[in-house]
Every structure is written in C-alpha cells, then in structure tokens.
Amino acid sequence: MSRDKQEPRQLSMRLRYQGRKFGFEVAALRLPNGVEGEFETIRHPGGAMAVPVTGDGRFVLVRQYRFPVGDWLLEFPAGTVEDGEDPAGTIERELQEETGYRARQWRDLGRFPLAPGYSDEHIHAFLARELEALAEPPAQDEDEDLETVLLTEDELRDAVAAGHVDAKTMGGYLLARDQL
Incomplete structure (x- = not known):
C-alpha cells in the first residue's frame, strides 16, 4: 500500500x-x-475477543441483545481493555465471565480496527482452545444478559449469512479459520 x-x-x-x-x-x-x-x-480504549473452540470443534458464542441495532446477536466473547490491563488479561477474564469456560491454550491472532469510519477502536483477537467448563462461573456484569451458545462451523457460517453475527465475530473467525 x-x-x-x-x-x-x-x-x-x-x-x-x-x-x-x-x-x-x-x-x-x-x-x-x-x-x-x-x-x-x-x-475507545480498545477491546479483546476470543474465538473459543471446544475439543469437538464447536464455537462458543454469546447471544445478547444489542440496543443500538435493536436485535439479538451472536458474538464471540469480548470486552473492553481496562486501564492498565493487557488484552490477553482482558479476554481471559471476559471468557470466564461471559461463557463460564476457561481456556488452557491461547494463540494471539492479531488486532484489527472495528469501524474506522467513525471509531479508533482496535480489537485484539485470540484463539482459545482446550476449553473447560468452570464448576461455578463468575457472575456476569449487571448490564449483560448473555446466553452461551455452541455452534458448528456450518451453523456459524449460516448465522453470518443470515445477519445474526456482529463484525468482530466475523473478523475473528476469518483470522482463526486457517488454524482450526
């Protein structure tokens, strides 16, 4: 370029x-x-997201209502990088809080801008593997009403085609797909 x-x-x-x-x-x-x-x-201070994949190849997503678009979306777990926090720490915490899973294997997939036409936010993407369900998941944030959903790769592609998935999830999937 x-x-x-x-x-x-x-x-x-x-x-x-x-x-x-x-x-x-x-x-x-x-x-x-x-x-x-x-x-x-x-x-925006930036965010971190996980592309969590179970041992049998299913993706772990959350379903949540997004007020700005007036709809329920399927998304990979993600969160805002807090002041003084590194993106890897952010997503380890968010994966547990949002899905009730912990990952023992992490791979940095890089970062990308989410909506550069009006925001400076970059999101750091990580592939999360060797997942284990927590015996007692931490409490979700007060302002979140999340449902954990497991999808096959074909189901994820169908959800993308139907417009039920956000852009960060599509970007994370594209970064991870060659490593699945």
Missing part, C-alpha cells in the same frame, strides 16, 4: 462527551485537497 499521500491537518478539536467506556469528539480538519470539515470520532 502506498503511503505517499499527506495526512489531514487538524485545525481544532472539541470533546463533546466522555462516557464510562468511550469518548466522542469532533475535530475540524483540512484535508490534503484543501477541503475543510468537521469529523466525528468515537475514542
């Missing part, structure tokens, strides 16, 4: 909102072609 184009020049920035997990800001930019405009960005 060529990187010989100039980057936009920031003229000003104003923060509109700082929430518990992310911020929202508006920046005035001058593009390399001279056009000026305001660009809105969600600032």
